[in-house]
Amino acid sequence: MAAAPLRIEVVCAQPGRAWRLPVEVPPGATVADALAAADLPAKVPGLVVDPECLAVFGRTVTPAEALRDGDRVEVLRPLLIDPMQARRRRARDA
Template sequence: MSGLRVEIVYALPDRCARVEVTLPAGATVADALRAANLAETMPEAEVDPARLAVYGRLATAEAALHDGDRIELLRPLRVDPKQARRRRATGGPAP
């Protein structure tokens, strides 16, 4: 086996940044983030260990990866979803 191919993505409101890395078997999310050299490849990305996901499921930096996994760097919410729903329901201003 030649290794694991993993994609790292960071979605912004107007675009999506992507980096693909190849890692040895048994690699973790932290290994992938180091291999991606995000400071150079995605300087706008904010890496918060509490905001990592693999295919939409929260993951830790120690989570094992599988070939073809997509690591997502999650951004903080700008508005609380409950507040946004209340505003829409009452016809208030958009966030």
């Protein structure tokens, strides 16, 4: 009996719009496999997926990370400013 495919959700949020793409991948699939199945660059204008900006349920992962059924792969936006620098700037300006 063949193993059931994994049901994975791939999400990407940009200013003003978000994409939620359910995909099915074979058991043993990785984050990279789920991203390939979702084909985000064809659906999200101008998106370039940075391998350093990936997460599963908010936990940073690599493209080689194995997935489990029900996982949500998140394509994150890169930080524009270091959070610590932003905090120091706000404290200085207050």
